[in-house]
Amino acid sequence: MEFLNLLKGFIIEREKVEKKDLINAPFTVIHPLGIRGVFSPVEINEILQLTENLAA
Numbered sequence: 129m130e131f132l133n134l135l136k137g138f139i140i141e142r143e144k145v146e147k148k149d150l151i152n153a154p155f156t157v158i159h160p161l162g163i164r165g166v167f168s169p170v171e172i173n174e175i176l177q178l179t180e181n182l183a184a
Contacts, residue, residue: 131158145179
């Protein structure tokens, strides 16, 4: 949930998110590898699809 809250704030602030953003700050606060350290590749793809839909 903490990661998703960060993601929500990031999208609100920047209006978009790219995959490369998810392995950098502020996402590295939760895990040094960012999204890669928290979710599986399949889950990462699902999150990216969700963020694309939200930002559209």
